[in-house]
Amino acid sequence: MKKMLTNNIGLKLLAVFAASLLWLIVVNIDDPVITKTFTGIPVTIINDEAITENGKVYTILEGSDTVSYTVRGNRKVVDGLRNTDFVAVADMEELIFLDTVPITITPTKNADKIDSVSQTQTLKVSIEDADTKQFPVTVVTYGTPAEGYAVGETKASPNSIKITGPVSVVKKVSQVKVELDVSNMNGNMEVQLQPKLYDSDGENVDATRITFSNDGITVNMNMLRTKNVDLSFETEGTPEDGYEFVGISYEPTTVTIAGTRTALAEISTIDVPKEAVNIAGATGDIEVVVDIREYLPETVRLTDESYASVLVTVKIEKLTSKTLELPQTSIAILNLPEGLNMSYADTAPAKITVRGLGADMELLTIEQITAQLDLDNLAAGSHSLPLKIKVPEKYEVIGEAAMNIILSAPEEVPETTEEVQ
Missing domain, CATH: 2.170.120.30 (RNA Polymerase Alpha Subunit; Chain A, domain 2)
Known part of the structure; x- marks a missing residue:
């Protein structure tokens, strides 16, 4: 009996088969094959020069720049996977009909232990003629500096920038700005800012599809000190015979100017010359608007340009x-x-x-x-x-x-x- 068992090849093969079957049953129970869905993996674009070298630009549509996919494999392998263990790539050289690009999803971890990854995703794009224009860069400040300070000179570097993008977007742009927050500032500063696009109505233009010739704009700004000074007006000429100059009034009576400490120390009033208000031959009250910026020293400026125009009223009365x-x-x-x-x-x-x-x-x-x-x-x-x-x-x-x-x-x-x- 013993000899029959040890020398029988058929029985040996049967034993091996039974053992293998038993192992498969145990493994399948302990580590079954499962599927798992992953979402939100970003799509990497390659070879986009296949489009851009032909004077075209593309835009990814309908949120197809992220994909969802299903992975099949043993539980112990699949449960240990994360989104970061996969890459999704769209090769623009494979652009096909209806402006779609196949997306290839490749595991970067345990690739040999994964049974399969779904590969049915496509990237949808819109292709349009490209256009490039150059614009000066305008620095816009907002916020209120610290008390006693005002924004001085601002410089953008570079002071012009090229934008490239779809014709439909570029044609909307009429101005490029960088916006600088000066809230509570009391000293000079240098900062890197991102340019923003605006149309002719001052509305923001979406720059998502725009490429800038510079990644950012360096803005240098210097702060000035401020000072409140009185205005002073005189009149020139004499009213018509039988009439008399009674008095002069103006609004505002004081303005705030900005400059260096040295420049401000030399100014106590802004004296407007009498030829600015001529009352020769007047037979009634006179109103005249005077732009006081003409009479400011070159070393200072108004902190608020809305106060540049001063309404001057001269009272002329008939004599009795x-x-x-x-x-x-x-x-x-x-x-x-x-x-x-x-x-x-x-x-x-x-x-x-x-x-x-x-x-x-x-x-x-x-x-x-x-x-x-x-x-x-x-x-x-x-x-x-x-x-x-x-x-x-x-x-x-x-x-x-x-x-x-x-x-x-x-x-x-x-x-x-x-x-x-």
Whole structure:
């Protein structure tokens, strides 16, 4: 029996087969074959020069730049895999009908232990003519610097940039900007910024499909100190006769300027020359807008350009007049010749016409007016003499007032009145 068992080849083969079968059953129970789905693996593009060298650009459509796939293999292998253990590649040289590119998914770990990876994914692209344009780079600042500081000069390097992309996108672009946040800044700075695209309406243009000639723009900015200074205006010319300059007002009355410490120390006011506000021949109020930037020293500037235009209002008022009667007893007599007496030819008071602003004229009284008659070097006889009249500075005497007098010796009795020729 023993000899039969040890020398029987058939039984030996049967035993091997049974053992193998048993091993497969055990393995399948302990480490079965499973499938597992992975999502969100990014697609790597290769050989895109196959498109770009022909003056074309492409855009990946419908979110097909990431893929999902299924992996089949033993549980112990598959459960240990991650997205990072696979690469998805789209070769633009394999572009096929309807602008699709096959995606090849390849494991980078345990490739020999994986039964299969699904390979049914495609990359969908849109192909369009390419265009290139060059634009100057504009630096735009936003935010508020620290108190007492203002943004000075800003420089972009490079100061122009080329953009390349689909014609449909490039034609929308009218300006390239870099935006610099200066909030609470109190010193010079250098920073690298990414350019942004804008259309003619100031709306942002999506730059996803655009290639820039430079990866970034270096912006250098220097900060200036600030100072509040008063404005000062004068007027040139004289209003029409019968009118008077009353006053001048303007808004704003102060502005904030920016400059170096040295430049600011030399400025206390901004004096606008009088020729900027001409009132010659004026018969009414005048309003004029003055751009004060013309009168700033070159070493400083306004921190807010909206205050550059100053509205200046000049008040011009028409003069009014009235006639007052000055009693003869209120007239001072000067230089009465020795040996002569003076008497008035009649009893009429002196009539004096005074002109001034309406409000001032209402306050004028006869007591504010002084008058004199100068009799120097006069001989006996009748004379008509002008009065020397004084009024307060805000009033003006219109015309002349004259008094008829008689100079005579004490014993003479005047009979007639004779005017001096």
